[in-house]
Amino acid sequence: MAGLGRFGAGAFVAPALALIGLFLVFPALWTIYLGMTDYRLTGLQAVDPSFVGLDNYEQILGDPAFWRSLRLTLVFVLASGIVGQSLLGFAIAWALRRLTGWLKSVVETLVLAAWVIPASVASFLWIALLDRRGGTLNEILGTQGTAWLIEHPMAMIIIFNIWVGTAFSMLLFSSALASVPPSQLESARMAGASGWQQLRDVVIPNIRGHILTNTLLITLWTFNTFTPYLVTAGGPNGASEILAVYIYNTAIPGGQLGVGAAISLIMLLINLVIALGYLRVGRARAARPAEATAAETAGGAATS
Amino acid sequence: MTETRTTAAAPPPLAARVARAPRARHFVSRLLTVIGLALLVVFFGVPLAWLATAPFDSAPTLAVAWPDWTLSNFAAIGENRYAIGSFVNSAIIGFGTCVVVLVLGAFASYALSRVRIPGRDGLLYALLLLSSIVTGTAAMVPTFQLVNMLGLIDTHLAVVLVVSGGTLPTVIFILKDFMDSIPRSYEESARLYGARPWQILRDVVVPIARPGLAFVAVWTLVQVWGNFLVPYLLIRRTQQQPAAVLMYTFYTESGQADLRLLSAFALIFSIPIIVMYFLVNRRYGFRFHGGIKS
Amino acid sequence: MAAITTHALVKEYPGGVRGVDGVDIAIADGEFFALLGPSGCGKTTLLRSIAGLETITEGQLLIGDRDVTRLEPGQRGVAMVFQDYALFPHMDVADNIAYPLKIRRQPRSARRGVASEVGDGLSLTGLMERRPGQLSGGQQQRVALARAVATRPEVLLLDEPLSNLDARLRLEARTFLKELQRELAVTTVFVTHDQAEALALADRIAVMSAGKLIQVGTPREVFAKPATTFVAGFIGSTPMNLLAARVEGGQVRLGSAVVPMPLDAVGAVTDGAEVVWGARPEYLGWSTTAVEGGVEAEVTVVENLGASVLVTAVAGADRLQLVLGEDDEPAPGSRGWVTVPPRRTLLFDAESGRRLDAERAREDAVAVDVAP
Numbered sequence: 004m005a006g007l008g009r010f011g012a013g014a015f016v017a018p019a020l021a022l023i024g025l026f027l028v029f030p031a032l033w034t035i036y037l038g039m040t041d042y043r044l045t046g047l048q049a050v051d052p053s054f055v056g057l058d059n060y061e062q063i064l065g066d067p068a069f070w071r072s073l074r075l076t077l078v079f080v081l082a083s084g085i086v087g088q089s090l091l092g093f094a095i096a097w098a099l100r101r102l103t104g105w106l107k108s109v110v111e112t113l114v115l116a117a118w119v120i121p122a123s124v125a126s127f128l129w130i131a132l133l134d135r136r137g138g139t140l141n142e143i144l145g146t147q148g149t150a151w152l153i154e155h156p157m158a159m160i161i162i163f164n165i166w167v168g169t170a171f172s173m174l175l176f177s178s179a180l181a182s183v184p185p186s187q188l189e190s191a192r193m194a195g196a197s198g199w200q201q202l203r204d205v206v207i208p209n210i211r212g213h214i215l216t217n218t219l220l221i222t223l224w225t226f227n228t229f230t231p232y233l234v235t236a237g238g239p240n241g242a243s244e245i246l247a248v249y250i251y252n253t254a255i256p257g258g259q260l261g262v263g264a265a266i267s268l269i270m271l272l273i274n275l276v277i278a279l280g281y282l283r284v285g286r287a288r289a290a291r292p293a294e295a296t297a298a299e300t301a302g303g304a305a306t307s
Numbered sequence: 308m309t310e311t312r313t314t315a316a317a318p319p320p321l322a323a324r325v326a327r328a329p330r331a332r333h334f335v336s337r338l339l340t341v342i343g344l345a346l347l348v349v350f351f352g353v354p355l356a357w358l359a360t361a362p363f364d365s366a367p368t369l370a371v372a373w374p375d376w377t378l379s380n381f382a383a384i385g386e387n388r389y390a391i392g393s394f395v396n397s398a399i400i401g402f403g404t405c406v407v408v409l410v411l412g413a414f415a416s417y418a419l420s421r422v423r424i425p426g427r428d429g430l431l432y433a434l435l436l437l438s439s440i441v442t443g444t445a446a447m448v449p450t451f452q453l454v455n456m457l458g459l460i461d462t463h464l465a466v467v468l469v470v471s472g473g474t475l476p477t478v479i480f481i482l483k484d485f486m487d488s489i490p491r492s493y494e495e496s497a498r499l500y501g502a503r504p505w506q507i508l509r510d511v512v513v514p515i516a517r518p519g520l521a522f523v524a525v526w527t528l529v530q531v532w533g534n535f536l537v538p539y540l541l542i543r544r545t546q547q548q549p550a551a552v553l554m555y556t557f558y559t560e561s562g563q564a565d566l567r568l569l570s571a572f573a574l575i576f577s578i579p580i581i582v583m584y585f586l587v588n589r590r591y592g593f594r595f596h597g598g599i600k601s
Numbered sequence: 602m603a604a605i606t607t608h609a610l611v612k613e614y615p616g617g618v619r620g621v622d623g624v625d626i627a628i629a630d631g632e633f634f635a636l637l638g639p640s641g642c643g644k645t646t647l648l649r650s651i652a653g654l655e656t657i658t659e660g661q662l663l664i665g666d667r668d669v670t671r672l673e674p675g676q677r678g679v680a681m682v683f684q685d686y687a688l689f690p691h692m693d694v695a696d697n698i699a700y701p702l703k704i705r706r707q708p709r710s711a712r713r714g715v716a717s718e719v720g721d722g723l724s725l726t727g728l729m730e731r732r733p734g735q736l737s738g739g740q741q742q743r744v745a746l747a748r749a750v751a752t753r754p755e756v757l758l759l760d761e762p763l764s765n766l767d768a769r770l771r772l773e774a775r776t777f778l779k780e781l782q783r784e785l786a787v788t789t790v791f792v793t794h795d796q797a798e799a800l801a802l803a804d805r806i807a808v809m810s811a812g813k814l815i816q817v818g819t820p821r822e823v824f825a826k827p828a829t830t831f832v833a834g835f836i837g838s839t840p841m842n843l844l845a846a847r848v849e850g851g852q853v854r855l856g857s858a859v860v861p862m863p864l865d866a867v868g869a870v871t872d873g874a875e876v877v878w879g880a881r882p883e884y885l886g887w888s889t890t891a892v893e894g895g896v897e898a899e900v901t902v903v904e905n906l907g908a909s910v911l912v913t914a915v916a917g918a919d920r921l922q923l924v925l926g927e928d929d930e931p932a933p934g935s936r937g938w939v940t941v942p943p944r945r946t947l948l949f950d951a952e953s954g955r956r957l958d959a960e961r962a963r964e965d966a967v968a969v970d971v972a973p
Contacts, residue, residue: 008422011504015418019411019475023434026450026472031441033449042452095347098340110344112585113351119584120358120577121533123554127573128354130558137369139353166351198336227444229536233555247444254448255540264448274440492687495654500701500752501675510700514691 034271037264044258052261059265068241069266072249076226079161079245084225087165089217092172097202100180111173118170126233129163152235156243160231167230172217179213180206219281223274246270358577361570368566380571387568389545389553394575396463397549400538401531403467404474408527409520411471412478417512419479420486421494431483434476441473447540454541465541466549470531478523485519486512525587532580550576603665603678603755603788604630605651610660612643612650612812620646622812623660628805631786633779635803637793639835643812644792645760651790652681652758664756675704680754684761686745688733694720694744695729701752719747723781738766739774746778750785757782759791763798775801796836800824808832826865826947830877830954833947839882839911844919845951846878853878853948856917858896860941866948868959875951882911885923886940887931895938896921900931914939 038059042052063069095114099107117125132139133151141147151159183206191201207214229247231237237244237252244252250270254263353371361367362381364374384390419427450469459465489512497507513520535551542548545556554576558564605628612621620643628634636644649655651662653674662670669677680701688697696703698719699712707715720729723743733741742762749757762778763771779802782789793799799806800820807817808831816828827833833841846853848870853860855878862870863878870876888895898914898921910930914921914937921939931937948957 009424012418012422012424015414015504019415019479022407022411022468022472023438023475026453026469027434027437027441027446027476030446030449030453031437033453034446037449037452094343098344106344110347110351113348113355115584115588116355116581117351119529119533119580120355121551121554121580122535123533123551124358124573124577125354127554127558127569128357131357131369132354134369139357139369139371142370143353166354223439227440229444233535236559250444251447255451260448260452267445267448270445271440274445278436278440490685490687492683492685493689495652495674496681496683496687496748497700497704498654499652499674499679499681500704501673502704506704510703511689515689517691 031271034264034267037261038268039265040261042261042264044255044260046258048261055261059262060269062262063265063269068244069249071241072244072246075157075242075244076246078157079164079231080222080225083161083164084168084221085218087161088168088172088221088225089214091165092169092174092217093176095169095173096176096180099177114170114173117166118168122167122230123233125167126163126230129159129166129234133159153239156235156239160234160243160245163234164225164228164231168221168224171224172221175213175217176210179210183209216281219277223277223281226274226277227270358570358574361566362574364570367570380567381575383565383568384571384575387572389548390568390572392546393548393550393553396547397532397551397576400463400466400470400549401528403463404470404531405524405527407467407471408474408478409524412475412482412523413508413513413516413520415475416479416482416486417508420483421491431476431480435480438473438476444536447536450537451540459541461542461544461547463542463547466531466534466538469537469541470534474527474530478527481523481526482516482519485516489515522587525583529580529584603667604628604632604663605756605788605790606663607651608661608663610647610650610662611658612646612655613658619643619812620655621650624812624814626807626814626817628788628790630788632788633782633802633804634788634790635793635799635806636790636809637796637799637806637835638809640794642809644794644809646812647809648681648758648760648790648792651756652679653677678755679758680749680752680756681758681760682742682745682749682762684764686733686741686765688741688744688748690733693730693732694725694736697733697744698725698747698751700748705752715751716747719751720744723747739770742766742774746781750787754787757785757787757789759789761793762791763793763795778802797838800836808835825945826956826958827879828956830879830949833879833949833956837881837883839922839924842878842880842882842885842921843949844878844921846876846948848872848874848876848948852894855896856919858916859894860896860946861894861943863946863948864944865959866957869957870948876957877949877951877954879947879949880921880941880945882922882924884942884945885921886942887912887923887925887929888938888940889931889935890938892938892940894943895940897936897938899936900933903930903933 039054039056040052041048041055041058043049095110099110120128130152131137135141135148135150135153138151140151141149187205187209188201191205196204227247228245229251231243231245232248232251235243237248241249246266247270250263250266253266254260257263356371357369360371360374363376363378364372365377365379366375367380419431424430454460454465454469457465459468493511493515494507497511502510533551535555538549539552539555542552545553548556550572554569554572557569557572605626607624607626610621610624610626611619613619622643624647636647638644646655650657651664653669653672657670660670661668664677664679689700692700695713695716698716699707702712702715717726717729720726723746725740725743725747728736728740728744733744736744742765759778763774766774775798782802791802800823803820805817805819806823808815808823808828810831816823816832818826823832824836827836827841830843833843844855846855848854848862849859850872851862853862853876860878866876891897896916896919898916900912900914902913904911904913906924909924909926912923912925912931914923916939923939925931949955950957
C-alpha cells in the first residue's frame with residue numbers, strides 16, 4: 004500500500020521504535036530487575052550489585068516513611084488534582100463561556116501563563132511569594148514572619164500545583180462546553196430551567212466523556228509530578244515528600260538505587276491501574292466512532 | 308390620574324413579579340461571577356506579577372512592588388559565569404530534541420498511517436500509555452543507570468535521547484492524525500509518475516503536513532525547554548546544565564540568592580516559551596489532545 | 602498509445618472478498634472505454650489494478666505488448682486523473698502539471714516549458730501561478746488532466762471524471778473531455794456510475810456487477826440490446842419496463858393483455874416459458890383508440906420532462922412507464938392503449954435474467970459444439 008510495502012514501512016518505523024524501546028520501554032522493564040538488587044550509587048554495591056530478591060519490597064513496605072509518602076501523595080492528588088484543578092478549571096470555563104472582551108483575555112492569559120512558564124521559574128515565584136520575611140503574601144495578609152512553606156508545606160504545594168495546572172482543565176472544559184449543542188441549552192431555557200438546572204440536566208450529561216478524560220489525565224499527571232520538589236524538596240523532614248520526590252531522595256541523594264527502583268515499580272503499577280482505567284473509559288467512548296471507521300474502511304475496500 | 312394611582316398601589320401584575328425575581332437573581336449571580344473572576348485574577352496574577360516587576364527594579368526584593376525602573380539587571384546575566392551558557396545549552400537540547408523527534412516521528416507516523424500492520428492501533432495505544440506512565444519520575448533510576456552505562460552522563464545527547472524517547476509516542480500519535488487527513492490520492496498520483504516513497508514524503512506529505520510538523524515542533528520545544536528532572540538527573544556539571552536546572556541552583560545553592568540576576572534570568576528564560584505558546588494557541592487553537600503541555 | 606488486455610484478472614482482498622473476479626477484457630488502442638456499474642461493483646478496483654495501485658492477485662495485464670502485471674505504477678506508462686483530482690495544494694498550477702517531469706529529473710526550464718505548453722492546450726493560460734485552492738472545479742479538472750497528459754502516457758485513466766462538477770458544468774466538461782480524447786487519441790479508460798455519462802462519452806462500455814463483466818459493447822448495443830435484466834435496468838435515464846410474462850401461442854401474455862412476440866426472441870422460446878418482457882419507455886406509444894397487440898391501461902401520473910412527458914400507466918397488476926412527446930400528453934385518470942413495437946421489445950429468461958435472442962442462442966450452441 005502507498006508504494007511503501009511492509010519492508011519500507013518497517014524501515015520508516017524502526018528508528019523511532021528503537022529510540023522508544025531503548026529510552027522508554029527498557030527503563031520500565033529494567034526497573035523490575037533493579038528493584039530486586041542492592042544496587043547503590045557509590046561503594047561496593049555500585050560495582051557489583053547482588054540479587055536480593057524481594058528484600059527491598061520488604062524494607063519499603065515496613066518503612067513508615069513510605070506509607071506516609073503514599074498517604075501524602077493521595078492527599079495531594081485528591082486535593083490539588085481531582086478537586087482543585089478540575090473544579091477550578093471547570094468553574095473558570097463555565098464563568099468565561101459567554102464572556103468576551105478584555106476580562107476573558109486577562110483571566111485566560113494569566114491561567115495559561117502560570118501553566119506554560121518553566122517549572123523552575125514557577126517554583127521560585129511561589130518561594131518568593133511565600134517567603135517568611137519579604138514575601139508578598141505576608142505583606143498582603145499582614146502576617147509577617149509566617150513561614151508558610153515550613154508551617155503548612157502540604158497545603159502550599161497543593162495550592163501551588165493548582166496554580167500551575169488548572170489551565171489544562173480550563174482549556175479542556177472550554178472546548179467541551181463549546182461542544183454542547185446550543186439547541187439543547189435553548190430547549191432547557193425555554194422549559195424554564197435555571198442556570199444550575201441547565202448545568203445538571205444538559206451540560207454535565209453532554210460532557211461526561213470530557214470529565215472522565217480530564218479526571219484521569221489529571222490524576223496521572225498529578226500523581227507523577229516532580230515539580231513540588233522545586234518548592235519544598237519534600238521537606239521539612241519529609242512533611243511534603245510525595246512519592247516522586249521520595250523516590251528521588253531515596254535513590255539519588257540517598258544513593259539506594261535498588262530501593263529507589265523498587266518504589267518506582269510500585270509507582271509504575273499504580274500508574275498502570277490508573278492508565279488502564281483511562282484506557283477502558285477511553286475505549287468505551289471511542290468504541291462507536293472506531294467501529295464506524297472500520298465499517299467505512301471495509302466498505303471502501305469492497306466498493307469498486 | 309386616579310386610575311394610574313390605583314394601579315401603582317395595587318400589587319404588581321403577575322408578569323412583572325415573575326420578571327423581577329429572575330432579574331434580581333441574575334444580578335446576584337453576575338456580581339458573584341465578577342467577584343470570583345477578580346479573585347482568580349489575584350490568585351493567578353500576584354505570583355506572576357513578580358516576574359513582570361522585579362527584573363526591572365534596580366533593587367528587587369522578594370515582594371511584588373512598583374519597580375524603580377532600570378534595565379541594568381539584565382547585565383547581571385552577562386556577568387554570571389554560567390547564565391548565557393545555560394541558555395545555549397537549553398537551545399542545543401531543545402533544537403536537538405526537535406530534530407530527532409520530527410524526523411523520526413514524521414517517518415514513523417507516515418508509515419503507520421499508510422500501512423495496515425496488524426495490531427498497529429494497539430501498539431500505538433500501548434506506547435502512548437507507556438509514555439504517560441513511565442514518566443521521568445517513575446523510571447529515573449534505570450534511566451540514570453542506562454545513561455551511565457552508555458557513558459553519556461553530563462552530555463546534552465543524553466537529555467535529547469531520553470526526552471525524545473519519552474515524547475515520541477505522543478508525537479507519532481499527533482502526527483498520525485495529520486497524516487491520516489492527507490488524501491491517499493495525492494500519493495497515488497505521485498506514485499503513478501514513478502515517485503519513490505521518500506520522494507512522496509519530501510514532495511507531497513511533508514509540505515502538506517507542515518502545520519502538523521510546526522505544531523509538534525513547538526510542542527516538543529515547550530516540553531524540553533521547561534523540563535527540569537531529566538537534565539537535573541543526567542547533567543551534573545554546571546557548564547553543561549540548561550537554564551531550567553541553573554535557575555534552580557540560583558535559588559537553592561548560593562546561600563543568599565542574587566535577585567537581580569535571578570529575576571532577569573527567569574524572565575528571559577520564560578519569554579520564548581510564553582511567546583511560542585500563545586503563537587501556536589492563536590494559530591491552531593486547542594484542538595490537539597489536550598493542549599500543548601502535558 | 603497502446604491497447605490494454607487482461608486475462609482472468611482477479612483482485613482479492615484479505616478476507617477473500619473479490620473486488621475484481623476473473624475479468625477478460627480487450628481495450629483497443631486509442632479507444633475511449635467506460636467501466637460502468639453501481640457502487641461496489643468493482644469498476645474502480647479494476648481501474649486501480651490497471652494503474653498498479655492495487656496489486657493484482659491472479660491473472661495477467663498487458664499494456665501494448667508488455668506484461669505489466671507485476672510492475673510498479675510508475676513503470677507502466679499510465680496516467681490517472683483522480684476523482685478528487687489530487688492536485689497538490691502547496692504547488693502552483695505549473696508545478697502541479699510539471700510534477701511528473703520533476704520525478705523524471707528534467708531540468709526546471711524544460712518543466713516550465715512543458716507545463717505552459719500543455720496548459721495552453723487545456724485553456725489554462727494565465728492560471729499558471731495560482732494554487733489549486735484558487736481555481737474553480739472545472740479549472741481544477743483541467744489542471745489534473747494537464748498533469749496526466751504532460752508525460753504523454755500510453756494509457757489515460759479517469760476515475761469518475763465528472764462527478765465533482767456541478768450539473769451545468771458537467772455537460773460542458775463532457776464535451777470537452779470527448780474532444781480532448783479524440784485529439785490526443787490516447788487509450789482512455791474511465792469509471793463512472795452514471796450511465797448517461799458512459800453512453801455519451803465512450804466508444805465502448807463494460808457493464809460490471811459484483812466484480813464481473815456483464816456486458817461489453819458500444820453504447821448503442823448496451824442500450825438497445827442489454828444482455829441481462831440487470832443491464833436493462835441500469836442503462837437508460839428512465840429504467841426499462843420489465844414485466845413478468847409467459848409465452849403463449851407465439852405471443853407474450855402480460856396479465857390480461859397479449860402483446861406480440863419481440864422479433865429478437867422469435868425462435869428462441871417455446872410455448873409456456875416463463876419470461877420477463879422488457880420495453881424501453883421511449884419506444885412505447887399511446888393510443889386513445891383500441892389497438893391490436895396494445896395494452897389497455899389507465900394513466901395515473903404524468904411527469905413533465907420538458908419537451909417530453911413521463912407517463913405512468915397501470916394495467917391490472919402491472920405498471921408501465923412511457924415517454925411521450927409533449928403534444929401527446931394524456932390526462933391523468935384517462936384510459937387508453939399502450940402501443941408496443943415488436944422490433945423494440947425484448948424477452949429475458951425469467952430465471953437467469955439473460956436476454957433471449959435467436960441469433961445468440963445459435964452462437965452459443967456453436968460455442969458449445971466447438972468446446973472440447
